[in-house]
Amino acid sequence: MIRSAEERMTWVCTVEAPAARLRLADATSSHAMIDGGWWPTSRDPVVELCSLVTALTAQRGAVIERIMLKPAAWDRHPCRIGVGGATVRVGWFTTLGATLVILTGPGNLRIDLAVIAPKTTEAVATATMLAASRPANTTRAADILPTPPSPRSPRPARHGDDVAEWETEGGHLQTDRQPAAPART
Template sequence: MTTISLLQAPHPDLTATPEVRMLLKPQCADRGVVDGAWWPRTRDLARELPSLVAVLDERWGRITRVAVNPRSWLEIPKKVPAGIHTVSVGWFDAEQDPDDLLLLSYTVGRWDLLIVPPECDPERASWLMCAAADVNNRQSVRELLAGPRSVRHTTHAAPWEAL
């Protein structure tokens, strides 16, 4: 299991994006339905997506497109800046689960991340992220979100911890 944390250098700008909270399955694993989980801080996709893509570009290769369900976000920008390139953003209403983030790369392929709702309490968010990143887990986004609400997953590390 991989924990990725994007740490920002000290900067006087208090609006700087904080670290990315995510857990990913190992690259060599038979990934199942989801490849990990992402816990954004808000439902502002234009603000949240650039730092996520920057981290994933390094891990998976250049992310070129992202698809979301419009029910989960306040607005869906057509494009977002991501480092030295721009990522196209699209949406699917009926075809895509509201809590699924679809990421595409020309060179590497497709990934699906469970979107942990920003308003989720930390204990539940930790359980969801660990469950989504568990290599033995074959549950869908919907099944993960319907899972146990009080039982902690076998992985005990907090998903936002740096390695």
């Protein structure tokens, strides 16, 4: 497999990354579905992931080695980022929800965070981060805050779309049919 130069390079944040808007559960729980909430300021993964890894290292002493994200939720897709002299590998998975980021490290370290869209209002984002950081949280990230439509997602369904779809698939409405004549005996 031939890899492009962009895939082989390690991206480094050259601007001062903003402080991560992050809220973590006080204690990890084996029953919790997610470990907290994260509200990035933009869709730039280099800046935002550097900020996130730096905050997790400061708050938890965590060594982050890998990050898993959904590509449609971000503007570009680096495979590696440099944070504090270390290289963090970034995996892009279309099967992941846009509202979830998974960070892993040595010794079975795994941190699952609900991701709040950057343009979310402060009140909604704060409430979502509080809900995501409850220690006994059994709610999935996707259920805490509905996924906003990404620029690449199809338009939301409207009333009557099911009829249009049915018609284009070969079906037809009952009102279009002529009633069958009664059988003569």
